[in-house]
Amino acid sequence: MRGRLSLPPRGRTVVRLLILIVILAVVLYPLLWMLGTSVKSREEIATNIGLWPDVFTPGNFRDGWQNFDVSFGRFFANSAMVAVLTVVGNAVSCLLAAYAFARLRFRMRKIWFAIMIGTLLLPGHVLIIPQYVLFKQLGWVGEPWPYLPLLVPQFLATEAFFVFLMVQFMRGIPYELDEAAKIDGASPYTVFRHVIVPLSRPALVTTAIFSFIWAWNDFFRQLVFLSDLQDYTVPVALTLFIDSTSESAVGPMFAMSLLSLVPVFLFFVAFQRLLVEGINTSGIKG
Amino acid sequence: MAVSTAPPAAVPAGPASPGPASRRGRGGPRRRENIAGYVFLSPWLLGLMGITAIPMLLSLYLSFTNYDALTDFSAVKWVGFDNYRTMFTADPSYWHAVRVTVMFALIAVPLKLATALGVALLLNRAFRGVGLFRGLFYLPSLLGGSVALAIVWVNMFNREGAFNSLLSVFGIEGAPWVNDPDWALETLMVLAIWQFGAPMVIFLAGLKQIPTELYEAASVDGANPWRQFRAVTLPMLSPVIFFNLVLETINGFQGFTSAFVLSNGTGGPVDSTLMYSLNLYIKGFTELQMGYASAMAWVFLVAIALITVVLFSTGRFWVHYSDGEDR
Amino acid sequence: MHRAPSPRAVEPTTRHHRTASPGSGLRRRLLAALVVIPLALAAAACGDDDGGSAAADPNKPVELSIFWWGAEGRAKLTEDALALYTKKHPNVTFKKTWQANQGYFDKLATLTAGGDAPDIFQIDDNYLTEYASRNVTLDLTSYKDGGKLDLTKFPESLWKYGVVDGKLAGVAFGENTQGLVYNKTLLDKNNLPAPTTGMSWADFITWAENVSKTAKVPGTQDPSADYKAFWVWLRQQGKDLYKDKQLGFTEQDVTGWFELWKGARDRGATPTADVIHEGNVTDISKQLVVTGKAGTSWVWANQMPELKKNTKDELGVIAYPGDPSAQWARASMYFSVFRGSDKKDVAVDVINFLSNDPEAGTVLGTDRGLPSNMDIRKAVSESVTDPNMKQSIAVENELGAKFGPSPQVPLKGHSKVRSELIKAAEEVQYSRKTPAEAATAFYAACKAAIGQA
Numbered sequence A: 001m002r003g004r005l006s007l008p009p010r011g012r013t014v015v016r017l018l019i020l021i022v023i024l025a026v027v028l029y030p031l032l033w034m035l036g037t038s039v040k041s042r043e044e045i046a047t048n049i050g051l052w053p054d055v056f057t058p059g060n061f062r063d064g065w066q067n068f069d070v071s072f073g074r075f076f077a078n079s080a081m082v083a084v085l086t087v088v089g090n091a092v093s094c095l096l097a098a099y100a101f102a103r104l105r106f107r108m109r110k111i112w113f114a115i116m117i118g119t120l121l122l123p124g125h126v127l128i129i130p131q132y133v134l135f136k137q138l139g140w141v142g143e144p145w146p147y148l149p150l151l152v153p154q155f156l157a158t159e160a161f162f163v164f165l166m167v168q169f170m171r172g173i174p175y176e177l178d179e180a181a182k183i184d185g186a187s188p189y190t191v192f193r194h195v196i197v198p199l200s201r202p203a204l205v206t207t208a209i210f211s212f213i214w215a216w217n218d219f220f221r222q223l224v225f226l227s228d229l230q231d232y233t234v235p236v237a238l239t240l241f242i243d244s245t246s247e248s249a250v251g252p253m254f255a256m257s258l259l260s261l262v263p264v265f266l267f268f269v270a271f272q273r274l275l276v277e278g279i280n281t282s283g284i285k286g
Numbered sequence B: 001m002a003v004s005t006a007p008p009a010a011v012p013a014g015p016a017s018p019g020p021a022s023r024r025g026r027g028g029p030r031r032r033e034n035i036a037g038y039v040f041l042s043p044w045l046l047g048l049m050g051i052t053a054i055p056m057l058l059s060l061y062l063s064f065t066n067y068d069a070l071t072d073f074s075a076v077k078w079v080g081f082d083n084y085r086t087m088f089t090a091d092p093s094y095w096h097a098v099r100v101t102v103m104f105a106l107i108a109v110p111l112k113l114a115t116a117l118g119v120a121l122l123l124n125r126a127f128r129g130v131g132l133f134r135g136l137f138y139l140p141s142l143l144g145g146s147v148a149l150a151i152v153w154v155n156m157f158n159r160e161g162a163f164n165s166l167l168s169v170f171g172i173e174g175a176p177w178v179n180d181p182d183w184a185l186e187t188l189m190v191l192a193i194w195q196f197g198a199p200m201v202i203f204l205a206g207l208k209q210i211p212t213e214l215y216e217a218a219s220v221d222g223a224n225p226w227r228q229f230r231a232v233t234l235p236m237l238s239p240v241i242f243f244n245l246v247l248e249t250i251n252g253f254q255g256f257t258s259a260f261v262l263s264n265g266t267g268g269p270v271d272s273t274l275m276y277s278l279n280l281y282i283k284g285f286t287e288l289q290m291g292y293a294s295a296m297a298w299v300f301l302v303a304i305a306l307i308t309v310v311l312f313s314t315g316r317f318w319v320h321y322s323d324g325e326d327r
Numbered sequence C: 001m002h003r004a005p006s007p008r009a010v011e012p013t014t015r016h017h018r019t020a021s022p023g024s025g026l027r028r029r030l031l032a033a034l035v036v037i038p039l040a041l042a043a044a045a046c047g048d049d050d051g052g053s054a055a056a057d058p059n060k061p062v063e064l065s066i067f068w069w070g071a072e073g074r075a076k077l078t079e080d081a082l083a084l085y086t087k088k089h090p091n092v093t094f095k096k097t098w099q100a101n102q103g104y105f106d107k108l109a110t111l112t113a114g115g116d117a118p119d120i121f122q123i124d125d126n127y128l129t130e131y132a133s134r135n136v137t138l139d140l141t142s143y144k145d146g147g148k149l150d151l152t153k154f155p156e157s158l159w160k161y162g163v164v165d166g167k168l169a170g171v172a173f174g175e176n177t178q179g180l181v182y183n184k185t186l187l188d189k190n191n192l193p194a195p196t197t198g199m200s201w202a203d204f205i206t207w208a209e210n211v212s213k214t215a216k217v218p219g220t221q222d223p224s225a226d227y228k229a230f231w232v233w234l235r236q237q238g239k240d241l242y243k244d245k246q247l248g249f250t251e252q253d254v255t256g257w258f259e260l261w262k263g264a265r266d267r268g269a270t271p272t273a274d275v276i277h278e279g280n281v282t283d284i285s286k287q288l289v290v291t292g293k294a295g296t297s298w299v300w301a302n303q304m305p306e307l308k309k310n311t312k313d314e315l316g317v318i319a320y321p322g323d324p325s326a327q328w329a330r331a332s333m334y335f336s337v338f339r340g341s342d343k344k345d346v347a348v349d350v351i352n353f354l355s356n357d358p359e360a361g362t363v364l365g366t367d368r369g370l371p372s373n374m375d376i377r378k379a380v381s382e383s384v385t386d387p388n389m390k391q392s393i394a395v396e397n398e399l400g401a402k403f404g405p406s407p408q409v410p411l412k413g414h415s416k417v418r419s420e421l422i423k424a425a426e427e428v429q430y431s432r433k434t435p436a437e438a439a440t441a442f443y444a445a446c447k448a449a450i451g452q453a
Helices: A009-038 A042-047 A059-066 A072-103 A109-121 A128-138 A148-156 A160-170 A175-183 A188-199 A201-217 A220-225 A234-239 A250-276 B027-062 B082-090 B092-123 B130-142 B147-157 B162-169 B184-194 B197-208 B212-220 B225-254 B257-262 B276-286 B290-318 C007-047 C072-088 C104-113 C128-133 C141-145 C156-160 C184-189 C201-215 C227-235 C251-266 C273-279 C301-308 C344-356 C358-364 C374-383 C387-400 C414-429 C435-449
Strands: C062-069 C092-099 C120-123 C178-183 C296-300 C315-318 C334-337
Touching: A009 A250, A009 B092, A009 B130, A009 B147, A042 A250, A059 A072, A059 A250, A072 A109, A072 A148, A072 A160, A072 A188, A072 A201, A072 A234, A072 A250, A072 B027, A109 A160, A109 B027, A109 B225, A109 B290, A128 A148, A128 A220, A128 B027, A128 C104, A148 A201, A148 A220, A148 B027, A160 A201, A160 B197, A160 B225, A175 A188, A188 B027, A201 A234, A201 A250, A201 B130, A201 B197, A220 A234, A220 C104, A234 A250, A234 B147, A250 B130, A250 B147, A250 B197, B027 B290, B082 B290, B092 B130, B092 B184, B092 B197, B092 B225, B092 B276, B130 B197, B147 B162, B147 B184, B147 B257, B184 B257, B197 B225, B212 B225, B225 B276, B225 B290, B257 B276, B276 B290, B276 C104, B276 C414, C062 C072, C062 C104, C062 C344, C072 C092, C072 C344, C072 C358, C120 C344, C128 C334, C178 C184, C178 C227, C178 C301, C178 C387, C184 C201, C201 C251, C227 C251, C227 C296, C227 C414, C251 C414, C251 C435, C273 C414, C296 C301, C301 C315, C301 C387, C315 C387, C334 C344, C344 C358, C358 C374, C374 C387, C414 C435
Parallel strands: C062 C092, C062 C120
Antiparallel strands: C120 C334, C178 C296, C178 C315
């Protein structure tokens, strides 16, 4: 196996583990602090900045969950739906577009690619109003199903980030495989299905993970397009705890923020397994 | 800049399976590929034409007006290049924000990538619980720009915060970092670097894609681990490194949410964390100068496009692609 | 095996190029059309102004959209109050949207831009002029004069605080005034006297200095970044924040203000600049009096009960230093009607109901501030049980008796004036600028903000 230090294998693993643990401790400290805060009473949050509360207040979780007319679970469900659909839309549409850019020759490819990168670059805040007007004209805003403006773009590969990501991954797939298939008379569609897709797993997994998280955390766009409390998603709902001019239910907010990490974390842990299985190209070469 | 020229391999001649072109001869497969390209590209094209292009062009148009979001489009006044002129000559906050953003990107991006790569290498190994480790390192990135995180960060990095407690163990008296105009931006950088989990995951995926035979072959040739890293890992990983570099640079320059929540939407203290997009948001939404903000956005796009072009052209020298095309 | 393409293979592609040119021209024209059409449609949608069915069939089902900010508590109360209206007018239902005030005005601007502004929306004096001067809010004067909107039970200065350029742009919902909140427990523990209403600024700073020395906690937050403290201080000198379309103060005033507080900082009456910065926000949970980093905070009087919830200590509230008659009955927020709404009459009726109906008033309580209708205010005050709320109401009533006339509603650009003040004050607090330098910069920025550069 490949190692980087000149120590016996056991020693290397131990050192590796040690370094990881130290880094991990530093990285996780703020999160531990969040955990501690989520079980502090309201008075303590403002005054006690230590890690752990003097008065253990798990009620924050219950309060947070039940604070609104709808249980927080509803917000989780909404976010989950948006996130899952986003993942599906992105994975499919961006994969298609990436294949075109990475593997096919067609007229104006360079220009389209440049435009695609260009769409990544414009700050979203100046787009939201024109987008709102556009979606309103299309009749997608509001009832009956307010999620259209959030989801339809995902099925049309509007997230150039993922197209670019997949292009880069695809370019790491040896072109000889394509050629081999083409020699056997495969059309671009066949090459796509039988060569590229199976080998695109890391790209797809990465896209899935990031799509999920972005959709899960997208505050501004979800705020703009959702108007009914029942339709709200987690990032919007989290802000409802604190109105800076009136109430500030900080404890429940921390509790729900932490809770909202759980699904995303689980999603990630589940999917990252797929990254573990590397590509064994020996089978293909042979 | 963009994808390079024709591939070294030409279209193979010979009987092709009947494709949509179904034209026999040398034009056939080429034309078929052309069409296939557009077929695969069609969702993206539809999205571009229908959803992305119109708002972008609208915002370009608005950048030449005094649009304030509340007056309707028909009553908007054309002001030509006034917005651009003001931006470059009469608005001190503009160049200040540019400086802040450049400083942020120049320091935070390399550090974040280096950390991400380092930890990815450490985690690129199947040992027990590695999945959990990966998840835990990734956890900070999951928090995005939440208000809760901002509160945590402020409480950790203010005068009585945990960070200073740590420093006092070594006898150092810390500054009030997040509340100090000289250090607030650095606090923001630390926040960005802390969320290295995202590029780390991408590095992991890229590392996983490197065929193990290459390492086997290298060690058969007697290469030590460091040499293997330089000869196998780095080149094979270079497309992914490149990707991360470009994206993190773009993200670094575009950084909004962290600055927004950490400074309470002000860019404070005294504009020390006034990132470009935060300034843009303030101008557009808080001050209702949407036309001006649109102009700022387009200048930003051009600037970042130039930086991206530079990155793409330097990529030609060190990025190695397996499809035979080197940029 | 792999050969370069023959010359013959090249030709079809060039022919393709030529045939593609008119295609790309068509694409360009299509693009142009795609840009123009939504613009035109949006313009048409926004431009539409009347549609207010004057003689509406009172039994036709109507759904009004209403938008406000607040937390869950306010949402519940508002929804209950609206339910009361529906009970009395069964054909009227509401599409309610509420959220925290973070992002509220961003969303409101976006909705307005999209021609989708809610029929009724909550707004405050930071943005009232912005929206009113751009004709987004409906002018309610005719409704008031015609009796459809009854403001007779409102204190005159309060409802007049909703008049922008001679038009009644919003109905005041909730009155508040400046309140200096101090930590009673801390003072008692150290045998220190409480500050009193009417204390001069100089005396107050001395008092704070004393607290710092004795209780080892800075006596007061430094309010030099706080526009409402500056505003009161100006009014006590016969000036004002705005006068007609101009600023109501001079650069020297600003210098004086900054120097006053520099002195206070030098004497130790306030915390250090970094701690001051933490408190320079509107968040209740971050106010220094609550986080224990200062003995006093400068807030609105009706925020005292909420502040109390964040600390174990007892709190007290008085007016800002100086002559309390310089304070005024500020509308903590308004409800406005969208001028482009096609249900104007009903919308106004709803607002009238929420302001004046005794039952609705009781339900809404003091959540948005003191009820604007004096009768309702009396009824609500008597039924309040929370001692902190009682105290803040008592203080506001006591001060209310002394108020002078209200200032005009802040001009367009007020948000920027506020943020520039924070920036300028902090420059002085961090010793990066002298009071005079900061004042010059601030004054110039203000003039630019209100369009008088």
